[in-house]
Amino acid sequence: MAPNARSAAKRTGSRRAGAVMLFVGTRKGAFTLRADAARRRWQIGGPHFLGQIVNHLVLDPRDGRTLLCAARAGHLGPTVFRSRDFGHSWREAARPPAFPKAAPGEKGLSVGHVFWLQPGHASQPGVWYAGTSPQGLFRSEDGGDTWEGVAGFNAHPMRTQWVGGEQEAPPDGATLHSINIDPREPRHLYIGMSIGGAFESTDGGRDWRPLNRDCAADFIPGPAPEYGHDVHCMRLHPLRPERLYQQNHCGIYRMERPEGRWQRIGKAMPKKIGDIGFPLVLHPRDPDTVWVFPMDGGTVWPRVSVGGKPAAYVTRDAGKTWQRQDKGLPERQAWFTVKRQAMCADARDPVGVYFGTTSGELWASRTEGARWACLARHLPHIYSVEAAALGG
Amino acid sequence: MRIVVPSQLRDYTGGAGVVEAEGGSLGALLADLDRRYPGMRFRMIDEQEAIRRHIKIFVNREQAVRLDLPLGEEDEIVIVGALSGG
Numbered sequence: 326m327a328p329n330a331r332s333a334a335k336r337t338g339s340r341r342a343g344a345v346m347l348f349v350g351t352r353k354g355a356f357t358l359r360a361d362a363a364r365r366r367w368q369i370g371g372p373h374f375l376g377q378i379v380n381h382l383v384l385d386p387r388d389g390r391t392l393l394c395a396a397r398a399g400h401l402g403p404t405v406f407r408s409r410d411f412g413h414s415w416r417e418a419a420r421p422p423a424f425p426k427a428a429p430g431e432k433g434l435s436v437g438h439v440f441w442l443q444p445g446h447a448s449q450p451g452v453w454y455a456g457t458s459p460q461g462l463f464r465s466e467d468g469g470d471t472w473e474g475v476a477g478f479n480a481h482p483m484r485t486q487w488v489g490g491e492q493e494a495p496p497d498g499a500t501l502h503s504i505n506i507d508p509r510e511p512r513h514l515y516i517g518m519s520i521g522g523a524f525e526s527t528d529g530g531r532d533w534r535p536l537n538r539d540c541a542a543d544f545i546p547g548p549a550p551e552y553g554h555d556v557h558c559m560r561l562h563p564l565r566p567e568r569l570y571q572q573n574h575c576g577i578y579r580m581e582r583p584e585g586r587w588q589r590i591g592k593a594m595p596k597k598i599g600d601i602g603f604p605l606v607l608h609p610r611d612p613d614t615v616w617v618f619p620m621d622g623g624t625v626w627p628r629v630s631v632g633g634k635p636a637a638y639v640t641r642d643a644g645k646t647w648q649r650q651d652k653g654l655p656e657r658q659a660w661f662t663v664k665r666q667a668m669c670a671d672a673r674d675p676v677g678v679y680f681g682t683t684s685g686e687l688w689a690s691r692t693e694g695a696r697w698a699c700l701a702r703h704l705p706h707i708y709s710v711e712a713a714a715l716g717g
Numbered sequence: 718m719r720i721v722v723p724s725q726l727r728d729y730t731g732g733a734g735v736v737e738a739e740g741g742s743l744g745a746l747l748a749d750l751d752r753r754y755p756g757m758r759f760r761m762i763d764e765q766e767a768i769r770r771h772i773k774i775f776v777n778r779e780q781a782v783r784l785d786l787p788l789g790e791e792d793e794i795v796i797v798g799a800l801s802g803g
Contacts, residue, residue, distance in 0.1 A: 400725045400771040400798030401760035417756045423764040435763040 344715040345671045348392070349681055350379035353705035355394060357412070359715075364677055364691045367700050374406065381666060383442040384411075384713040385468075387450050393469045395439035395455070403438045405455070407469040420471040422455050422463035424479065434459055434479075441666070442469075443504035446511035456501035460488045460518050462530065477531040478516070478524075487535070487552045488521040495519055495555075502665065503559035507566050515569065517556030523571065524552075540587040541575035558605045558665040565612035568643075572605040572617055572665070579644050590644025594619070598631050598638070598649075604668035608676055608693075613643040616650075616670070616678055616694060618663040629660040637668075637678070637694050653697035654688070661686070666709035673714070681707030718746065718792060725798040726761070729754040743774065744784035746794065761796070773797045 347358040349371075356371035373379075377396040385391035390411045397403040405418040427433025437458045445452030445464075455463040455472060462475040478484065488499060503517030512529035515536070522537040535552040542554045555574030562568050567582040577591030577600040591600025601622030608614035616639050621627040630636070636651035661682035668680040678690045685704035690697045720736050722729075730736050738753060740746030744766075751758035761772045766784055768774060774781045775795040776788065788794075 398725060398760075400723075400769075402763060402769050404756065404760065419755065421756075421759060423759070426764055426766065433765040435765050435767070 343673075345673065345677060346384075346713050346715055347669075347679060347687070347700075348382040348384060348709075348711045348713065349687065349704070349707060350382045350395075350666070350709035351681075351685070351705035351707050352378055355379040355382045356701075356704060358687065358700055364673070364689070367689075369701055373412070378438070379708065380438055380440050381442045381709045381711075383444065383711055385444045385453075386713070387444060387447060389713075389715075391468055393442045393453060395442055397438045403436050403457075405439055405442075405469055405472070409468070416470075418465075418470055418472065422457055422461065422472040422474070424461060424474060434461065436461060437498050439463075440500040441502040441504060443506070446506050447508070449511055454504045454506075454514075456504055456516065458498035458500045459494070460484075460499055460501040460521055462501055462504070462516060464530070475530040477526065477528075478533055481533060487524070488518060489553060493520045493553070503556060505559065505561040505569070507561065508563045509566055515559065515561060517559040517571070519555045519557060519574070520553060521556075522552045522554035523556050523559055523569075536580075536585060538586045539589075540571070540573060540578055541589070543575050557603045560605055560607050560615075562607050562612040564610065568612055570605055570607070570615050570644075572602050574601070574622075576600045577602075577605070577617055577644065588644075590640070593640075593645060594638060594647050595649075598636075599623070602663070603628075603665040604663055604680070606668050606670050606678060609670060609672045610674075610676075611641070614639065614641045614693075615644070616668065618668055618680060620662055627660075628662050630662075633658050633660050635659050635661065635663075637680070637697075639694050650690070650694035650697075652695065653690075653699075664708055666711075667707050669710050669712045671712040671714065677712065679710050679712055681710045683707065718788065718790060718794060720746075720750065721793075721795040723796055723798040726757055726796065729757040729760075740788060742784065742788055743776065743781050743786040743794075746788055747784065771798060771800060773799050 345360045349356040354372035354375040358367045377398050381395040392408040394406040404421040406415045408415045424434040441456035443454040451468045453465045462478045463472045465472045505515040507513035514526045524533045525536045526533045537554045557572045559571040569580040571578040576589045578587040579590045594600040598619050602619045606616040621631050635654050636649050638647045640647045661684045663680045671677040675693045681687045683706050687701040689700050738749040740749050747758050
């Protein structure tokens with residue numbers, strides 16, 4: 326066991342057992358990987374929904390058997406598939422996320438794809454949230470069968486200014502993602518948008534306010550803007566919900582509430598690596614531990630592993646210092662990207678950390694990033710990886 | 718009315734490449750198709766009533782662009798999934 330993993334085990338004082346399952350969404354379908362209790366042997370399953378673009382495949386931690394899958398196909402519009410029996414059978418949502426039909430003469434919004442799926446608060450079984458492209462927030466109260474727009478955001482008088490016009494959209498479309506629910510209060514919601522920034526609602530989504538103070542947006546000229554930022558991934562730690570972390574287009578940040586200022590903890594990253602990336606992963610039991618996967622954000626933004634040498638970076642002191650984790654990863658000429666939903670952690674001790682690449686490789690570490698091993702190659706372009714415990 | 722269904726939508730029709738539906742307009746026909754094969758319409762038509770970019774619907778070999786296009790009982794409808802990229 327790596328020194329860091331040993332100290333993690335010592336901190337928690339327990340070792341959790343049980344199998345781990347990974348749910349992998351790709352550009353050409355979904356896959357599953359099931360580990361044995363030691364997480365040494367993995368069995369791959371799938372493809373499921375072959376040919377469909379699967380942005381997110383998420384297990385409901387509240388019942389351990391409901392799965393939702395955000396899918397579209399090259400020719401077909403977006404939808405949500407749902408399984409109540411851990412993927413043995415699937416049904417399509419009776420009413421997938423869709424914006425209201427516009428009044429005659431007005432231009433309405435159309436969901437291009439469902440990007441992010443988020444199970445609701447533990448006290449609200451059956452409630453799910455979805456974030457879409459373009460930026461829309463949707464809610465289901467029946468386990469994902471029917472979806473309604475959260476009008477407090479989608480029809481907010483400021484929404485158009487918050488998200489900007491079509492020119493502000495990233496190449497794959499502007500998205501609403503990083504839906505975080507305060508475990509202490511189900512009406513307290515956070516969202517992240519690319520483009521738009523971080524936002525907060527304290528009334529269950531009826532009203533929203535920007536939460537971007539001291540977060541850089543170097544693509545917007547002039548003084549510090551209130552909104553319009555590019556959140557890549559934002560996470561609230563369930564054990565310390567007054568703390569938020571964010572991987573932004575312009576660096577890595579931490580916020581302590583209720584103050585509400587972003588502190589650029591990415592400044593402590595090595596200068597030659599920088600603090601640009603897509604994903605950000607929390608340790609399930611230690612709010613000071615976070616993983617990121619830096620990419621090249623220089624010149625024309627290649628968005629690949631810096632120098633062709635991929636590495637995760639971990640902080641165990643809430644961003645004061647960072648350590649490189651590249652043992653087992655390719656040492657040169659590896660030019661992949663890890664997207665914002667394609668890196669995650671399990672709840673075992675030591676924590677397993679996982680990431681999928683745009684080149685279709687799935688990597689895992691049973692030692693909190695101290696050493697990596699490749700679980701699968703030659704998968705399609707990986708969009709998302711989610712880990713779930715299967716009991717133990 | 719006879720409707721030719723592309724491979725991309727045959728999960729909805731139980732694998733059938735040709736199905737029957739009724740309607741006095743293209744919109745009514747698609748609504749009837751959705752009653753028979755739930756979910757199928759939204760994969761072709763967005764919430765603003767636009768035919769999706771990579772779906773084409775031909776009525777008697779003419780491409781339809783509006784859902785209020787009147788239809789007759791003898792019209793032949795061909796739905797095509799086309800040119801969506803790699």
